[in-house]
Structure formats: structure tokens, C-alpha cells
Amino acid sequence: MTNDTILEPLPEDQWFIESQELRSLIATVREITANAAENRTQTLAKLEPYFQELLAQEQWLPEKFAQVNPESKMGGGIGQWLLYRAKDRSLSVFSLVIPPGSTTPVHDHLAWGLIGLYKGNQEETVYRRVDNGSAEGHAQLQITEVRSLQRGDIYRLLPPDGDIHAVKTTSESESVSIHLLGNDTGCIWRHQFIPESHSVKSFRSGYSNAPCKEEEEKYAQV
Numbered sequence: 713m714t715n716d717t718i719l720e721p722l723p724e725d726q727w728f729i730e731s732q733e734l735r736s737l738i739a740t741v742r743e744i745t746a747n748a749a750e751n752r753t754q755t756l757a758k759l760e761p762y763f764q765e766l767l768a769q770e771q772w773l774p775e776k777f778a779q780v781n782p783e784s785k786m787g788g789g790i791g792q793w794l795l796y797r798a799k800d801r802s803l804s805v806f807s808l809v810i811p812p813g814s815t816t817p818v819h820d821h822l823a824w825g826l827i828g829l830y831k832g833n834q835e836e837t838v839y840r841r842v843d844n845g846s847a848e849g850h851a852q853l854q855i856t857e858v859r860s861l862q863r864g865d866i867y868r869l870l871p872p873d874g875d876i877h878a879v880k881t882t883s884e885s886e887s888v889s890i891h892l893l894g895n896d897t898g899c900i901w902r903h904q905f906i907p908e909s910h911s912v913k914s915f916r917s918g919y920s921n922a923p924c925k926e927e928e929e930k931y932a933q934v
């Protein structure tokens with residue numbers, strides 16, 4: 713099972729939308745996370761009000777990045793749109809658009825993060841792993857929480873806490889959540905779980921609008 717993907721650095725930070733609000737949030741994240749001695753719980757607590765501020769604003773997210781994606785690699789028409797990623801792949805921001813009635817697979821993220829709801833309503837089911845991970849392809853999960861989320865609600869990922877979940881749209885129109893995570897989430901190999909059959913497999917979600925390898929990017933730009 714691949715847990716520690718090593719991704720090649722990019723030539724530079726990549727911005728997929730032009731937004732002063734997002735640029736200002738990333739600058740703040742840089743400042744706050746520069747203090748490596750601080751523990752992540754404190755870091756996330758400091759970041760939360762700034763993230764909340766971004767979520768509360770209208771108009772910064774272009775319509776194109778709030779659309780479902782029928783060709784989704786995650787299935788169910790789910791769009792995962794990259795908005796920003798750091799050249800060292802240590803930070804990314806993306807929107808996740810889930811059509812009404814669709815549910816993500818049960819998955820992990822393998823990084824600290826803040827996730828907030830920008831549009832619609834969701835139900836999140838949070839799991840924790842209760843086996844020791846030693847048997848290949850096998851995973852025993854337990855539900856720790858089921859919560860309803862509305863616009864402006866934020867939750868934290870601090871692996872292993874809160875790192876495994878499935879999210880379902882409960883509103884009549886699609887839901888859009890904004891993810892700020894401490895890795896290049898779409899490009900790393902992580903895990904997809906099937907709790908009913910106690911199974912787990914490697915999973916790379918990709919992004920709807922950006923490739924994972926530099927060669928693919930060069931190709932895409934031709």
C-alpha cells in the first residue's frame with residue numbers, strides 16, 4: 713500500500729483562478745505555518761478565522777469551479793477543481809462539487825487541513841480505523857460521527873483524527889466545499905475504503921482541471 717507518494721516539485725506555484733481573496737489567504741497560511749515548532753492543532757485554530765472569512769465572501773469562486781464533472785475520476789459526477797497548489801506540493805486549495813444525492817467514496821487525505829462548506833448542504837460520515845493496518849487490502853472502520861453541514865460550517869483534518877470520511881450532498885442542488893490541505897491531495901496515492909466488506913485500496917483522485925505530472929502538463933499546454 714503506497715502511503716508516502718513523493719511528488720516532483722513544480723517549476724512554480726500554480727494559480728488556477730485570479731482571486732485577491734485566495735491570494736491573501738495563502739499569504740496568511742504561509743505566515744502561520746512558517747512556525748514549524750507550533751503544533752498543528754494551534755496552527756489550524758489560528759488559520760480557521762481567515763478560512764471562515766474566505767468562505768463568507770461571495771463572488772470569489774468562478775462559476776466554472778463550482779460545476780459538477782460528469783467525467784469525474786471519483787465517480788458520481790463529482791468535480792474536484794484545483795484552485796491553487798504550492799510548487800513543493802505541500803499545500804493545495806480545491807473545490808469539491810458533489811451533485812445532489814451523490815456521495816463520495818469513503819476516503820482519507822493523509823494531511824492536515826480545513827474544509828468548509830461554500831454552497832448547499834452536506835452530510836459527513838466520519839470514520840476511524842480500528843485495525844492495525846497490517847493485513848494488505850483489509851481495513852476495519854468504525855463510524856465516529858455523522859454530522860450535517862451548512863454553508864459556512866468548517867471542520868478540521870488532523871490525521872488520524874477526522875481523516876477518513878464520506879460526504880453526501882443533501883441539498884436539492886449541488887454542494888460545493890472548499891479544501892485547504894497540507895499536501896497536493898489530488899495527486900498523492902491515498903486510500904479508498906469499503907466499510908461493508910472491510911476492504912481498502914490505493915486511490916488517486918486526480919483533479920478535474922489539472923494533471924498530476926509535469927510531463928502531462930507540458931503535453932496539456934501544447
Ligand SMILES: [Fe+2]
Nearest residue numbers: 819820821877
Ligand atoms: Fe474528503
